[in-house]
Amino acid sequence: MEKPTIIFSTAYHKKEQVLLVGFRYNQELKEYIKRFSGITWSTTLRSFYVPFSKQTTNLLFEYLRKKDYYIDYSALKTAKNAQETSNNKKYISETNVERLDQFRNYLKGQRLSQSTVDTYTTFITLLLRYLKDTPLAELDNEKIRLFVEDTLGKKHYGISTHRQLISAIKHFSELFNETKIVGLDLKRPKKSKILPGVLSQQEVIDMLRATANLKHRATLALLYSSGMRISEVIQLELRHIDMDRNQILIKQAKGRKDRVVMLAKSFVPLLSNYVTTYRPKKYFVEGMGGSYYSPTSIRAFLKRSCKTAGITKKVTPHTLRHSYATHLIENGVGLRHVQELLGHSKPETTMIYTHVAQKDLLAIKSPLDIAVSKLSKTDKGQRYISLSRNLKR
Template identity: 50%
Template sequence: MIKVRLSSFVHRGRRQIKVDFPYSEEVNDHIKKFPKIRWSRTHQCFYLPYNQVLFLEFYAYLRERNFFVDYQQLNGLKTISKYKKREPRKSLIELLEGRYLEIYKEYKVYLQGLRHSPNTVAVYGHFIVAFLLFLKEKRPAAIDNPVVQRFVEQLVSDKGYSISSHRQLISAIKHFAERFNISGIEVTSLKRPSKQNRLPVVLSQQEVISLLRHTANLKHRLALALIYSAGLRISELIHLRKADIDIDRRQVRIERGKGRKDRYVILAESILPLLQNYLQTYRPRHFMLEGNAGDMYSAGSVRNFLRRSCFKAGIKKQVTPHTLRHSYATHLIENGVGLRHVQELLGHAKPETTMIYTHIAKKDLLQIRSPLDEAVLQFLEPDKHPTKISLSGRFKG
C-alpha cells in the first residue's frame, strides 16, 4: 500500500500541511489534481494551507485510491471520525445579483470589444467582481478615488498580490471607470506600482544539456528542447501545430503569439533527429504536443515534468518553462547575436524588454578582471600565476 505522510511546516510566513510520498506517476498525478494543492519550489514538495476542513477533504480524497495516510504529526487538527463534508462554496460571480451582475457582463463585453485576450478578460473580470462586491450596491455617483484606494489596499493586503497583479488590478479599475463614465474616479490619479527590475534566472548551456539528458520521456524531451532552441513561451508551445514546423526551411511559425503577433523562429539542426523520432513514435494529428485524447497538452503538465527533470539533473535553481526562454535569449547575446535580431526572435514589441538580457549576458563581463586579481598580481613573480596564490592559508604578520 502506498503511504502518504502529512506534516506541518512554515512556508511564506504561514503554517502549511506538507505532503510527502515515495515518488510514482500514479500518486503524483492523483495529488496534483486536488483543487487546493500547491507546489513549493523552495521546499520541493506539495502542500496545503493548514486548515481543518481542507485536511479532512484531502484525507478523503487520498482514501478514494486506498492510499495509507499518516497524519500523526498534525496533532492540532480534528480526527477523521468527525469529518463532515461541507457544501461547495459559491464562486464570486455567483454572489453578484441584480444590476451589479449586469454591470459585470457589460464590462466583459467591453473588454472583448477592445480585443483583449481571453486571459486578460478573465483576470480583469475577476478583479471587477471583487470590486462590485466591495461596493455593496453603492450608487456610481458615490464611487470616488478614496473608495477605490480602500478597496485596493484591502484586496492587496488580504490576497498578498505581487506587484504584477497589483498593476493589473489598477488597469482593470481604469477600464471600469472609462466604460461606465464614473465621474468620481479620476483615472489619471490612480497610480500603479513601478515594475520590479528583477533579473531572470538563467541556466548555463551545460545545465540545459544536463536537463535534456535527464528527461527520459521522448515527448517531454522534445517539448523542453523546442522551448529552449526556439525561445518559445509555454502558451506558444502548447498551441504549436504540426503544420507550423517547416523542416526544409528550418523554421517554426509562431502564430498569434503575445500581442497577437506572428513570427518565425529558427528550427535547430540538432533537434531534427529528436523531432523525427517523436513524429514516428507518437504520430500527433494536429498539435505537436497532444494529450491522451488528442487534445491540446496542458501547461501544468509541462511545468510538472520540467520540475521532475530538474530534480533528476540536480539543478537547484528555480526553473520554469520561461527560464528556458530567458536562457535562450541570454545565450544568443553571449554568442554575438545582435539585440535587434534577438528582439525579433523573441517577439518583443519594444527593444527595452529585450535589453534586460544584456544585464545577465556574461561574455563581456568575463573580460573584466577582478580588482583582487590585480592586487595579487602586484606581488607575483614573473613565473607565477594568480591561481597559484592561496588566499585560504594563514598570513604571516
C-alpha cells in the first residue's frame, strides 16, 4: 500500500508560529509521529504541530525520512517567499507600495501568467527599494543602468533572469510614463544555446520499470508519452482524456492556447489500471482532498525512479518532454508536427531538438573507423585490425 504524503505548512497558534504536519489518516504513521519529541495534536487546527524553527523542522524531516515517508514542504517555500515580499515592502514608501500594486494590476491586465506577474513584481520591488524616495520624474536612463548593473552584479543572476529583469523594467516604464526614461536601450542578453539533456528510449523503459508505485508510474508514463509539461499534467482533467480517439485535450496551456496531443495506445492499459485502482474524481492525478498534485512530489519520485534504474543523468520532468521531442524527430516525424504537439509558438524553439536527434549523425562514420577499415582490407590475411594491441611492422 502506498505510504501517505506528509505536508509541512505553518500557522499561528496561541500567538506562536507552529509547524503543521498534515497527512491522510494512517494509523501506523500516526503512532510514529506521536513518538516525536514535542509534537502535539490540536483539535482546533485538526493537525499535529510543533513550535516552528529551522532546527525542529530539519529534525522532524530526518525523523520521518527514516521510515521512507515523502515530505512535501512546498508550502514552506511559498510562505518564505511571501514573508520576503512582505519584508521588502517594509523598506519602500507608501507611495511606492501603491505603485507596486498598480504595476501588479497592470501586468494582470496584460493577461500575463501568474508566475510572470510574481517575477516581474519582485524585480520592481527591488527597483523601488533601490530608488528609495526618488520621484519617478527624476528616474532616467542612467539610474536604471546603475540599478541593473548593481542588481546583477551582487546577485549573480543567470541570463534568463537577466532577460526577465529587463522585461519587467520595460513594462514599468510603459505604465509610468512620467519618468525620464527615453528610448531606453537595455539590451537583453542572448539566450544560452544549451542543448537539452535527453534519455535514450531504453533508459525511459528502465525508469518506468523501476517505478513500483502504480500512480507514480502512470504519471511518468504520461509525461513522456505525451510530451506534456508538468503543469499541464497536474491540471489535466479526466474528462479531457479521449480514449476512443486516442487524444488528450490540453486546455489553456502556456500562451493561453488549447492543443491536442496523442494518447499512446501502450499507455491505455496502465491508465485503466491506475484509474480503477485510485479512482481519481476530477484530475488525472490528485493530491489530498482532490486538490492539485504537488509538482515537488513528482520531481521527487522521478529522481528515486532514475536512481533505482541506475540512470546517473540529471533528470527532471522537462527532461522527459525533451526526450519525447527528440525521439519523435529521430523516428522521422516532421518538425512542424513536433512544434504543434509541443505547443511551441515559434519553430525556432522546436529546432533545437534537431541538434540533439541522432538519426542522421549515427549514420556518419568516424574517420578512425574508415582508416581502420581501409587498413584491414590492405593487410592480407587479416580481416580486422584491433587497436587494443600493437600492430606488427
